[in-house]
Each structure stands twice: as C-alpha cells, then as structure tokens.
Amino acid sequence: MAVLHSTGISVRKTIGKTLAWLFAVLAILIVALAVFILTFDWNRARPYVNDKVSEAIGRPFAIEGDLKVGWRHPVGETGWRSWVPWPRFSAQNITIANPDWTKQKHFATLDEIDFQVKVLPLLAHDIVIPAINVVNPSVDLERLLDGRNNWTFKLKSSAGPSEWKLDLHDIQLNKGNIALSDQQKKLDMQAVVDTLGQPIPIGEAMKQQEEASRRSSAEVVGKQGAKQLTAQAKAVAASEASGASAVAPGVPVASGASVPAATAGVGASSVVAASGVPASATGTPVAQSTNSPQYGIGWTVKGTYNRSPISGSGKLGGVLALQDTSRPFPVQADVKAGDLRIALVGTVTDPAHLAAVDLRLWLQGTSLDHLYDLTGITLPETPPYATEGHLVGNFKQGASVFRYENFTGRVGGSDVNGTVVYTQRATRPLLEGTLVSNLLQFKDLAPIIGADSNASKAKRGDTARQPSDKALPTEEFKTDRWKAIDANVKFTGRRIIKDPALPITDLYTHVVMTDGVLSFEPLKFGVAGGSLASNIHLDGSATPLKGRVSTEARHLKLKQLLPTAKTMQNALGEVNGDAALSATGNSPAALAASSNGEVKLLVTDGAVSRLLMEAAGLNVANVVYEKLFGNRDVQINCAAGDFVVTDGVLDSRVFALDTQDAVINVDGTVNLKNESMDLGVHPHTKGFRVFSLRSPLYVKGTFKDPHVGVNAAALAVRGGAMVGLGLINPFAALIPLIAPSNNKPLPCQQLMAAMEAQHPTAPPPGQREKAKALALPPGTPGASAVSPSTAPSKQPAKPNNGAALPGPANAADYKGS
Template sequence: MAQAPTAGRNGKKVGKIVAWIFAILAILIAILVVIFLTFDWNRLRPWVDDKVTQAIGRQFHITGDLKVGWRRPPNETGWKRWVPWPRFSAEKITIANPDWARQQHFATLDEIDFQVAVLPLLAHDIVIPAINLVNPSVDIERLKDNRNNWTFKFKQSTEPSTWNLKLGDISLSKGMIAVRDEVTKADMNIVVDTLGQAVPIGEVMKQQEAASAKSSAEMVGKGGAAKLEKQADAAAASEASAASAASAAAAANASAPNPASTSAQQSITTKNAEKPPVPPYAFGWTAKGTYNGGKVSGEGKLGGVLAVQDAKRPFPVQADVRLGDTHIAFVGTVTDPAHLAALDLRLWVQAVSMAHLYPFTGVPLPETPPFATEGRLTGQFREEGNVFHYENFTGRVGGSDINGSLVYAARKPRPLLQGELVSHLLQFSDLAPIIGADSNASKAKRGETEKQPSAKALPTEEFKTDRWKAIDADVKFTGQRLIKDPKLPITDLYTHVIMKNGVLSLEPLKFGVAGGTFASNIHLDGSTAPLKGKFSAEARHLKLKQLFPTNKTMQSALGEINGDAALSATGNSPATLAATSNGEVKALVTQGTVSRLYMEAAGLNVANVVYEKLFGKRDVNINCAAADFVVTDGVLDSRVFALDTDDAVINVDGHINLKSEDMDLNIHPHTKGFRVFSLRSPLYVKGTFKDPKVGVNVGALAVRGGAAVGLGLINPFAALIPLIAPSNNKPLPCNQMLADIRKAPTAPPAGQKQKAKAAPAYMSSDAAASGAAAQGAGKATKKPAAPVGASAGQYRGS
C-alpha cells in the first residue's frame, strides 16, 4: 500500500518536467521571435556577400538594407495557410563585371524580394514562388575573341547538393539593358517599363497588322501591298478550309468504331482543352543603337510575369524592329521562356533585298528586289538542335508573288534550310539581282557600292561565297508563269537549289522556252578561291516560230532546235566565269521550213526580195542546220556552223569572245540554182554584246559593183554578168554533220584546257570550195580555223 503515494509523486514530477520543457521552449521561441524581429540583419551582409561571391565567381555586394520578415503564404489553403513564410528583401545590389569589361557592374538592382515556402524545406526543397526585381540594370558585353561577361564560373562542389531550387515567376517594375558586342558590332540600349494598363494580345495583333501593312506599302508599293493582303487572305482561307476538312474527317473517324481514331481525337480535344489562355501584355520596351554598322530602332511589349517553372503557360511577346532598310515585326507567344521551349509567332518581314536578312538569320539568301512577306513562325528548342518552321507564308518580291513554307534545323556541322516556294506570276526582271544583272540604280538602292561597267553586258558583281559555308540548303522553287518582254519566248521556271559545305548547285535550272525546255545543271564550288564552276545545259524541242514570237514572217516556220553545252570555269562573278570558260556548245535544227524571204535577204538577192515583198512568200525546206563551237579561255570558235536548204547553203566562221564581249562572225551565203540581180556577198556580225553590228562585207560588194560598172562602160548588158549567181555549191553532208553534232561532248576540269579538235573533213573541203567560189566573185574568203576546245553534254533526242 506504500507504493501508491510513490507512484503519484513520480507522476507529478514527470508532469512538472514536461511543463518546464514546454515553458522553456515557449520562452526560447519567444526569445527567437524577439531576436528575429529585432535583429539587425545588415550585420549578415558581409557573410552573404562573401558566400554569393564565392558561388558566382564575381564580386557581389548588398549596399542597402537586408531585411527578413514573416508573411502568410499566398494561394495556400487549410492549416497550411497558418504557417508563415519568411520574406527576404535586399536593397542596392551590385554584381561586378570581369576586369576587361568597359562597365564596372554587370548588373545592379534597386531591390529584390521573395518568399520561401517553409514546409518544403523539410524535404530539402527551396521553393520560391516568385521573385520581384525593382529597376534592374544589366550590362552585356562581348569582345572579338568571344570573351563575354554573361558566363559565370560557378563554384563546383565535390559532392552533389542535397538541396533543390524550385523557382516560380519573375516580375519586374522597370529595367534597362545595355548591349556592347564586338562580334556582331552591336551597341544598343533597351528600356523596359510598365504599360500602365494590361493590353490583350488580340488588340496588339490588330495594331501590328495595320503597322506592317503600311510598312509593306512603303517597301513594295501600295499595289504590291494590296496584292500581298489578298494573298494572305487567300492563304488564310485555304488553311481554314483545310482545318475544317481535317476536323470533319476527325469527327467522322471519331464516330466510327475505331479505337485508335477515337483515342487520337480525344487526345487532340484534351490537348486543346488544356491549352491555357494567353495573358495580356503588361510591359513595353524600346531599343535604340547600332547593329553591324547600321542604325537600329525598335519597340515592343512583354507579358507581366515570366513563368519559370510552368512550361505550359504562354508568355506574350511583340516586337517591331528596324535595322537600316530591314523591318521585322512579330506578335505571339513563347512557351517556357526560361528554357525557350517553343515559339508561336505571326511574323512580318520587309527589306530592300533578301540578302540583307543575313545579319539577323545567318542564312545567305540571294540579292532580290524590295520584298515583303508575312506568315507564321513556330519553333522548337531542343538539345539536339533547334527547329523553326515559317509556314504558309505569302510575299511580294518586286512585282512577283511568292508563297511557300521553309524549315530551318540547327544541326552539326551546319544548319539546314529546306522548303518549297512557288510564284504564280513571276516578273522575269525580278531575277536579275540574283546574278547582279540589275541596273546600277537598283544596285545602289540595295546598298551595293560596286557598279556594273557601262560597256559590259555580263554581270561583274561577285558572289558572296564567304557566306556559303554558313548553312546547307535544299529548296525547290517554281515560277508557274513568267511575265516578261513579249520578244522573250520564256514561259515558266523551275529550279532545285542545293547548297552543301560551300558548294552551290542548281539541279536543274529549267526554263520553258519556245514550246520546249532549256535545262541546265550548275555547280559552283565556293569552298575554294577562286570559285570553280561546272555547267551543263540542254535545249530540247525549241520551236523555230516560237523563238521569234513578235516576228510575223517567222510564224510559218517549222522545225525544232536542240542543243547541248558543257563548260567549266573559274572566277567569282558571272563575267569572270564566262571569260575563263572551256568546253563546247552544240546545236542542230531538225528538218523544217523557214521563210524564203529570210533566205533571199541573207543572200542579198535583191530582185527576189522585192518580188516576195510585193507578191507574197514561199517557204523553203531546211535540210539540216548545225553549230558546233569550241570554247577556249572564254573564246567560242566555230568548228561547224552551217545551214543547208533547198535554195542555199550558208556557212559561218569566226569567233565570239566572252572575255572582251565582242563578236567577229562572217556569213557566207551560196545559192543553189540560177539567180539574177544577186548581190551575193559575205555578211558580218561584229561589235560588242551591247552594241552588235550586222552588215555586208563592203570590200567584196565593192569589187562586184566595180566590175559591173567597168563592164557597163563597154556594154550595158555586160554589166549584168557580175550580178548573175550560178549554182556553184554542193549540198552539205547532212547525215554526217548531224551525227557529228550528236556525239557526246566532254568538258575539262575547271581551270584546265582540252586537246585541240580539228574541224571535220567535210567542213574543210566545203570551206575550200566555198573559198574558191568566192574568189571567182572577187572575194578572198577566210577559212574556218581548227580551234582548241572541250565540251560536255549529250543529245537524248531531237
């Protein structure tokens, strides 16, 4: 019975101990709270500065107040909302720049404040729902050797940290960014400030559409801008129709008992339903400065809160930037902007030339007339390489339309540009700037300082081969209908552009010409200096009458022209490539007819020309016609150049010099049959490409005229003798000549010549007979030479 009081006393002791423990804890907590609330946290600034400096490898300082307070947590429910979170704030913060930087500080902040969730600390998670930055100022610098001030040398721990940082949103009230980049030659200042009131993305889209339409009108004219708007509307309608058809098909599939289709449709519906709305714009920004030597100005808008962890929440962006004559604008969203997961933008681009986009894109686009485009740009940022799609865009380039889609994939060792472009109405003149064949006024407008010499017809503007290694390309372009001078028999265009490791190829470059085709394969190796070029071309089924669409006399002509050419050359411009070319050019005319008036005029048979003019014409059959030029160092010499008809044989000899751009061709007509009042005499084609001269060999004609005058003094009837042309020429060996022309030519490697090729034996004997006949008429005829040359290509039909 004595143990009962002992047990009671022991219970009272335990109760007192527990009570004292709780009392002590309460006192300690109270003391800690008092200390926490009354402690001067500025005493910890040296410790914080030292720890952060060691962590980032840069001097870090807090020169203002460091405070710690307690607040109830935002967006918490239940008992958790009663657990207060610490709120940290620091004022006047600076982060130093490297020693080589021009500015002292990389960043300065008037204030930074954030809260830390308490309960996640038990699981070693540092959860910061939001960080607020007040008046941040950032200095961004890079030197020519690629040293930059935004790469920090973070202290690496020998053991992995057991703590995880989870950051939510970042917001700011006002900020400034200075950019000094010696690599891109950028020197810009950007200011960010609040808009005053939130602006929805739909309103910004309408404003940008109006501004871009005005800019397009300035670049391609009001007419071009109106046509561009119609193109965009048509493309939008087509896209909407396709989407409607796809939705209908999906609905039909969903109604059918197909589990896979039903699952896919539900997945699409769920995905669309989960897509969060786009928040409004809250900040505006402006930029001024220079970039790559040109003036830069721009403005735009940003969302109010940058979501760092929520990858599904879109962040609205808008920009309207001008760099010299280039204008780029976009409206849209960035998903997961902290990691740049995806882009979805409406993009407008205008410039004096597509080549001027190179500083922005790194893509070596060709020189073009002024252009304007608009379309949708989407992008996916991936570890293996970013991918961007410019989808269903429309545009105007000079007086031409352009439509299509492009894909840019960042890959190693070079990015790749792929796509298909279509022009429904293509102005032939808009192609001239691509090879530098536009006027000097046009060159000056697009910023080219080098002018085309007035005496040169071939373009002298050099290719920008230094850019060709920046990217690979695989792009197809179709010009469905060409708008050009009525005298040009070209109807359409197709080309497949391939660029790989500095080598540009057009496989093929194909034109619809005179009811047939002219196709060429062009390879330009820009990886070497000078550039090495290789060209092969074939003309197939070119109709004689369509080659001269505005010439009424030729409209009764029949027959086709087929030809092949193969050339190799070195040089960095079309002119230098032509001047160094080696190879062969061949052409033949299959059996057909041509106006007799042209044949009589070629032989200067005066009486028959007058008769044809007065009483009509009769077509003459073409038995055969062929031309075979050997090209050596830019000089085309004729091995074979002859035309055989029922009424005449015409031989041509001489050369065409692509280096000096002049011609020296002699045309020797020989009649078949008896002609009266014939002033048959050699013709010539001389002069330059820009100023050709066609006429009669005055010396030979004067000899015949002098003979007629001399004989007329003796007997008036004897004066007719020099004007009578008997038949003194045999037909050409057509089968042998055409068989020779059809032989597959070859071309030497770029920069090399080929062995000499003599003229065919049948041409040599014919030339000798022609020379004898001409000497009988008082004219010494030049014999065709046997030049050095090479060639490539092969006829695959006539």
C-alpha cells in the same frame, strides 16, 4: 489519503505555475523578438550579408543602402493562419561588381528590392515568397573576342544538396535596363523592360502584329505586292481550315511536310493558328479562352549589329511562367536590323534551353542573301521580299530541326509559296524544301547571277557595279558562303512574266549544294514551245571556282523563238542543239572568258520570210519586190552551227543556212573575254539570179555596241565594174549582178547524222582542247578545214554524275514536228 490529496493539489499548482511562467516567458520572448526586429538596426548586419553573398557568387556584392526587416499582415490567408504575421525584408542600392577587364564597374545595380516570406512553411524548410518587387534593375553584359564574358559566375559548391526549397510566386518589375556588348557577335545594344499595365492575350498581339507587318510589307514590295501577299496568306489559311495539304491551289508542300496538327480537320470557323492561337479562316485571331497565353512584360531595344542599326519592341510572358518548362511561354517581337525586319508572335517551350518554338513569322528585306549574317543560311541575292508563315522547331543538341511551313511571299514582282526545313547536323546544316511560284517575273531572277541593273544592286545594298561597256555580269559569286550549309531545294516557276521578245514560259530547277559545290540538276526552261535544259556544276571549294555546263535545246519553234519579229510569224521549223563547256572564274563574265568546249545547233524543216533571206543576201530586186507586193516564204532545208570554244573564244567551224534559193555561211570568231565579234556573212546563190550583189556582210563591235554592214571592198569591186561597163553599153552593166549557181546545197541528212554521232565535249576546267568539226563533204559551203581523219581524238568530258554529257536520243530529236 489527505496527505496524498494535498500532495496532488500541490503538484498541479506547481505544473500550472510552471506552464504559466513558460507562456509568459514565450510571450515575453515573442514580444522581445518583435521589439528587436522592429527596433534593431539591421544595417549592422550588412557586412555579414555582403560577405556571405560575395563568397557564394564569387563576385563582390554590396548592399549600400538601408537593410530593413518588418512585419506585415498576411495576404490571402484565412483562419488562424491569418493571425501569423509575415516578415518583410527590403534592401536598397544593391550592386554586383564586374571583373576588372570589363568596361563598366558593375555587372548589376538595383535601386530597391523588397519581399515577404511566409512563416509557417519555414518549419518544413520551404521558403515561400508570394512576390518580389524589383525597382530599376540595371544589368551590363559584356563578351570579348577571346570568349571571356561577365555573366558566368564561379558559384561556391556546397557539400551536399540543400534542405531548403524556394517557391517564388510573382515578380513585379519596375523599369529594368539591360546593356549588351558582344565583340564576338558584333552586338552593341541597350534594352528597356517593364511590366505591362495589364496582361495582353496572345490573340490580340497576333492581330496587332499581322496588321503592322502587312503595312510594313507595302513599304518593301509595294501596295500591290502587299495586297497580293495578303491574298496568298488568306488562301493558305482557307486551305489549312479545310484540312488540305496544299499552301494554295496547285502549290505542293515540301516532302515530309504536313499541315500543322492543330489545323488538320478543323472547320473554317475555328481555325487554330500558330502557337495555339484561335483564329478565323483569314488568320485573324478570335476570342481566346482564359487559358490562352498572356503577355506580362514589354521591352524595347536599340543599338547596332555588325555596324548596322537595330531597333525594335516586343512582349514576353510573366517572369514566373519561365518556371514551368513544360508550358509554352508567349513571346512577341518586331525588330528591324539594317534593311531586315523580323516579326514574330507565338510561344517558346522552356525558354532557358529553347526546347521548342511555335511562331507566326514575318520576314521583310531588300535581298534574301542578307539573312546570312543573322542565320548563317546561304540564300541567293534577290529583289526586295516579304514573307509570312508558320515556324515550328525543336532544339536538340547538334540536331535541331526547324520548319517554315506553308509560308507565302513576294520576291520583287513574283510570288513564292512552299515549305523549307532547316536541319542541324554534325558536318553542316541542311536546308531542304519545295517552292513554287505561280507567277514569276523573269527580271526577278537577274540578281541571282548579278545581272540586274546598278540601281537594283544599290537598292539591295550590293557595292559591286556592272561596267557600262560589259554585257556579261561581272559580280562575283559569294563562294565563301557555300560551305556554310548544304541545300536540296526544288523550285518551280509555273508561269513566267517577261518581255514579249523573250520566248520563256516556265522554269524548274533542283538546287543541290554540298560542301561548297553548287549544282543545278537540271535548270530547265520552257522556251518557244520546247525546252532548254542545263546541268550546271560549280565547284566553289577551291579558288578560282571551277564550272562545268552541259545544255540541251529541244524543239524550239522558230515562230515562237522570235515572237516580235514579223518576218518570223510564218516560220514552221525547230531549233535543236547541245553544248558542253568547262571554265574557271568567280563570276559569270570570268567563267565565259575562260570557257572551253563545244556548241552545236541545228535548224530543220522550216520556212521563213523571203524578205529576211533576201535582205541578208542583199538581193536588191527581190527586196524591192517584197516591199511593193508583200511577203512570201522561203523554205529552209536546214541550218547548222558547230563552234569550238577555246579560252573564251568561239570559232565557227560550221555556221551555215541552206534554203531553196541560197546557201549562206558565217565565219569568224566571238571573243567572250572582251565581248567582241568579228564575223563574216557569205551568201552563195544556188540558181541563175539577176540583181544579186552577193556581197559579204560583216558583224563587228561589242555585245553592247554591235556594228553590221556590207563588206565595202567586195562591194566596191562589183560596183566599179558595173559603172565601167555601163559607159560602154548600159545593158552590160547587168553582167556583174548575175550570180551563177554553185549547185552545192548543204547535205542536211549528213548534218543531222553527224550531230547525233558527235556529241559536244569539254575538257576539264582550266584545260584547253579542241574537238573535231562536223564531217561535211569537201567543197560544201561552210565546211571546216578539219577533217574527221585529222581531228584530235578524245573522250567526252564527264559531268558531275559520271555520265557522258547529253546528246540527242535519235535523229528525230532534230526534226521539226
């Protein structure tokens, strides 16, 4: 037993000594490792590190400064873990080379990078880095026209998935520089990024941007326009606060649109604005919770895009917020590109793949068509504009959808409200929407067809100039853009503000654009108590453009048609008419100059000032009488116009006015090619009239400079006869001024029946064709030489929907109310 006992003691002593030595050796190794780490010149390892990283990224990588490893006390650890030091790695002057075809030598340079690594998680193959500090990073991005770029790396593929996982908690950035040269996008920009001194809540950024954007709006649309835009925006916010679906009183939302889910049913004191930012009823953010997104990085940018200057600034969320793809990432930007200014505040989900956006968006510029270069969306030329609204969207492969919801805007002196939806499709994108203007300045429509002044063109950056001697717009349509996108947009102008001489009250149009073909189905104006509706079909898929137009004028009141003419204020009749034209050409002037078709007009059951009628017939005695004793009325039985249009020349086959006292007919031509007129006005007195010269008038000159006068030859004959007779007997001088009646008034009922039966027609674009004239009895003043039996026969031209061009529904359409 004693032997066994001594043996046990010996074994325990041996084990104890062994363990003691093991601990001693471990301690020595730890100390030696610590001494090695602290004293080893890690720069000797740089070639190995450089080679391994270069092999992994397929691009030369180099640490050209010191490579150091040290130990630091752990931060935030408690208990025994606080006794385990963390290694700290740092490297200076790091470079990553560019391909040999780039302008710059390096893709990226870095003054210094340092970070710490938690030791214990390494046992589980987890690389946990609490923070990385990056000093003065600089990145150069380049892309050539052929598509080559320097940001695509040929990374070395591994045999299998790595057992190691990286967990990065924070990045501290100290002034980074990014340069971008993209020949495909015509971009050349330099950006500077830096960490903010302290995080900025998204609500505070929203408030600051709202104030800045509204100040900028005043520079574009004027102080009054900016004030009205602010009022519109507040009306929208109040509407959303009450859960209404309208963007303003009486302003509908586009088909399929709805108030954002965040705003529906929320009280006015707690409205939620775009991007989940709490806001007041006026759209101004209020205090945010601690969970509200915050900005951690600021940036500025300058450069050129398509040779136009770009400058701007903004903020982003923290870099590590990018790791959580399900959490909205805050963004803010205020950028000016040429004459366009874009500002936004909100969030982006999964920024690396742009999964979704939720933004408050402000747009300002000199013309909406300038957005084409930035977005690829075809919009019309307009006066200066400013808008603000809510942009939401989802990015999907080949099927992205974006909604500019409940936006408000000013375009020139007009307001515009509504919702538009952009949908990406395999063929062409589609733009849909419903827009409303409660107060529309008629002059703001002029740039759409290039009919604004040269000063206005210059202001919106258009190099085209209208010749001083031309009345019809010569600016060409940008048909090359019509194939870039399809459109289905409805626009209503509820009240039109215009020159008092223009009797236009309201506007509605449905714009449809498909594969380069632009249609207005219809373009309808409220005019003089009636309507002027046109179906316009412009095929821009071929050169030159091919156009077809059919127009209906219904119940235009004479009194309202010329509201500034005092002699028309007692008028009671109406104007009705139809037109059908086809043409080819890339501008309004070119289309008019090549037009072919027919125009028909009819005035029924009216009365106008005797002063106007007698002045037109040069009935001197009655003109003097009216000047002395006032104005009386003369009854209009009817008036009719029937014109054939051939290669831009309007020829009057019937152009006559039947009154209780006279029949006046007009003949001649109007040439739309050179904008000239050559018309004759011929009065035919019905009864025995004294002091009536009955001399024809002429209307000549151009649209810009017309000349109206008396036919000198006819007047000279009558005047010479009067003087000759006067030498014999003074009373005989009255004989040439006596106008016997021809007793052949215009057959008004036949005119109405003929216009109802013979709708205007037009040949296909580019073809000439004359239609038959109205069937008037032989000998009627103004009757055409073309009779129904000899007129060429043809089928009515078909508009784009395949139906015959519209005509009056019945004879009542032509009768006055």
